[in-house]
Amino acid sequence: MPSFDIVSEFDKHEAQNAIDQANKEVTTRFDFKGSNSTFELNEDKLIMVSGSEFQLQQMLDIVQAKLTKRGVDIGCLDIAEPKASGKTVRQEIIMKQGLDALLAKKIVKLIKDKKLKVQAAIQGDKVRVTGKKKDDLQEVMQMLKEEKLEMPLQYDNFRE
Structure with missing residues (x-):
């Protein structure tokens, strides 16, 4: 996945x-x-x-x-x-580096509120997002780029 x-x-x-x-x-x-x-x-x-x-x-x-x-x-x-x-x-x-607990919870909540076909889980100071299709993951990235969050976000460790 x-x-x-x-x-x-x-x-x-x-x-x-x-x-x-x-x-x-x-x-x-x-x-x-x-x-x-x-x-x-x-x-x-x-x-x-x-x-x-x-x-x-x-x-x-x-x-x-x-x-x-x-x-x-x-x-x-x-x-x-x-x-x-x-x-x-x-x-x-x-x-500042890393996502604090409040921001990580906010990101997970944003993803769940959009009802996209992905799962988001907090893992330490990062959030892992998994889904069945790459398109769903790219939709999450685009949605987060449009949101005005207090910290700059990067997306890494992309796996197929």
């Missing part, structure tokens, strides 16, 4: 490359001269440090542009409020 998995992931290598490009741009831009502004990626957490909130906002725009250019969907970013500490302001951005 054909099946596929619904996941929400981003390419960590491409994200690291985008952060490196953003760091390079910040060090060469005139308006950031002497501000010691930096990006730092630890696991799934991006930390931005700068001299003012205005510069942090500019840095956020830079990193979002670089991530988009590298094919990383910025819908996975969970942006926290900036925090001032001494002469610097820092902001944390969590890059």
Whole structure:
């Protein structure tokens, strides 16, 4: 029986490359001269440090542009409020991966409400969809692309 998995992931290598490009741009831009502004990626957490909130906002725009250019969907970013500490302001951005339980249940409910001839099952941080025909599976993919969910979705592990 054909099946596929619904996941929400981003390419960590491409994200690291985008952060490196953003760091390079910040060090060469005139308006950031002497501000010691930096990006730092630890696991799934991006930390931005700068001299003012205005510069942090500019840095956020830079990193979002670089991530988009590298094919990383910025819908996975969970942006926290900036925090001032001494002469610097820092902001944390969590890059979310995997489907949380609520979103997985919502996806399964959407699939069941459409009454398509497929079965959806939650397996950890992904949802596996199985059906008798490839067309039914493609219909599920199209339906989920049209829905506006809070996380970007990818479809992988397609098997016949």
